[in-house]
Every structure is written in C-alpha cells, then in structure tokens.
Amino acid sequence: DTGVSQDPRHKITKRGQNVTFRCDPISEHNRLYWYRQTLGQGPEFLTYFQNEAQLEKSRLLSDRFSAERPKGSFSTLEIQRTEQGDSAMYLCASSLLGDTYGYTFGSGTRLTVV
Amino acid sequence: GESVGLHLPTLSVQEGDNSIINCAYSNSASDYFIWYKQESGKGPQFIIDIRSNMDKRQGQRVTVLLNKTVKHLSLQIAATQPGDSAVYFCAELRGNKLVFGAGTILRVKS
Numbered sequence: 001d002t003g004v005s006q007d008p009r010h011k012i013t014k015r016g017q018n019v020t021f022r023c024d025p026i027s028e029h030n031r032l033y034w035y036r037q038t039l040g041q042g043p044e045f046l047t048y049f050q051n052e053a054q055l056e057k058s059r060l061l062s063d064r065f066s067a068e069r070p071k072g073s074f075s076t077l078e079i080q081r082t083e084q085g086d087s088a089m090y091l092c093a094s095s096l097l098g099d100t101y102g103y104t105f106g107s108g109t110r111l112t113v114v
Numbered sequence: 115g116e117s118v119g120l121h122l123p124t125l126s127v128q129e130g131d132n133s134i135i136n137c138a139y140s141n142s143a144s145d146y147f148i149w150y151k152q153e154s155g156k157g158p159q160f161i162i163d164i165r166s167n168m169d170k171r172q173g174q175r176v177t178v179l180l181n182k183t184v185k186h187l188s189l190q191i192a193a194t195q196p197g198d199s200a201v202y203f204c205a206e207l208r209g210n211k212l213v214f215g216a217g218t219i220l221r222v223k224s
Contacts, residue, residue: 042203042214056210091157105157
C-alpha cells in the first residue's frame with residue numbers, strides 16, 4: 001500500500017461547472033476525512049466517514065458539496081456549480097478508529113475555478 | 115471561536131542551527147496536540163504528538179514542549195537541515211477532527 005491516493009492532482013474548471021474528486025485511503029483504514037486548505041492557511045475539516053457512514057459534516061460543507069463512500073473504501077467529493085471561492089486544495093486523510101497516530105493525509109487535489 | 119494559532123509566520127535559520135516554532139491555543143480543555151510538516155505540493159506529514167498529561171516529548175531531532183499554564187506549544191528542531199524547509203502546523207484533536215493553526219514557514223539557509 002502506498003498511502004492515501006487522490007485523483008486528480010490538479011483540476012481547473014470554469015465557474016458553474018461540477019467537479020468530482022476521488023480519494024483512495026490506506027486499505028485497512030476504516031475512517032476517511034476530507035479537509036479543505038486555502039493558501040497560507042491550515043487545513044479545515046469538511047466531513048468524515050466511518051466505513052460507509054458519513055458521521056459528521058462541517059458547516060463549511062454547503063449544499064453544493066456532497067461526499068460519498070459507498071462501499072466503505074474509496075470516497076468521492078463532488079462540488080456542484082463551482083464558485084471562485086471554492087478554489088483550494090482538497091485533502092483526504094484516513095485512519096483506523098482510535099488510532100490518531102496513523103492519521104495519514106494524501107497529497108491533495110488542487111482546484112482552480114476560473 | 116476558539117482556535118489554534120501561530121506567533122511567527124516565517125522563520126529563517128542557518129543550516130545546523132536549532133529551530134523553534136511556537137503555537138498558542140485557546141481551548142484549555144484540549145488534551146492532544148500534533149505537529150505536522152507540509153512540503154510544497156504535498157499533504158501534511160505527522161512529525162510528533164503530545165498529550166496534555168505530558169510537558170515534553172522527544173523524537174528524532176524534534177522535541178515538542180507543552181506549557182498548559184500559558185496554553186503554549188512549541189516544536190524544536192535540532193541541527194536544522196535544508197530538508198526541514200517546509201510549512202509547519204500545530205493541530206489540536208477535537209473529537210474526531212483536527213483543528214489546525216495558520217502555519218509557520220521554515221526556511222533553512224545553507
């Protein structure tokens with residue numbers, strides 16, 4: 001296993017378009033997290049899954065954002081009707097329940113909305 | 115609201131010197147802190163963690179100090195190397211999510 005994988009690494013889209021990002025966690029990890037990071041800031045929590053259940057969502061996650069983890073393995077994050085303010089790095093992380101030391105981040109998807 | 119933040123946005127050190135990166139937190143109930151390193155184009159990488167029942171923890175070339183009285187956290191890097199150049203974040207675990215500060219850029223001069 002090579003860690004947490006995210007695809008694509010970079011995405012440029014026009015305002016108003018929909019985009020979808022994918023995250024493949026470390027295979028034995030049952031928790032998966034999405035964070036958003038803007039330039040010069042620390043990552044901000046968006047949502048997390050335990051297996052296929054989405055257990056918590058931040059108020060940052062507007063109704064244009066939706067995340068799924070249908071089989072408890074990979075996850076997708078979709079943004080509908082993108083706005084310029086959505087431009088950011090979207091980071092995925094995974095861990096085992098109760099094991100914070102193993103909280104591992106992917107390299108992120110850089111979204112630019114033009 | 116309560117937050118985790120950093121004092122210095124940029125720190126420049128000479129190769130071989132020791133580096134100290136500081137972080138202040140406001141939630142006195144916080145009991146678990148983590149330092150992350152983030153290189154350009156990569157996700158945050160775990161460096162070291164500390165629980166509130168400790169005041170010091172050492173790793174390889176890194177030491178984290180926790181002062182609960184003044185709600186202050188620091189990361190010390192010994193014999194700083196060019197490969198240490200990155201953005202460093204302190205983070206607090208709140209429930210199941212991490213709350214990050216804004217970050218400190220560490221630049222190592224050769």
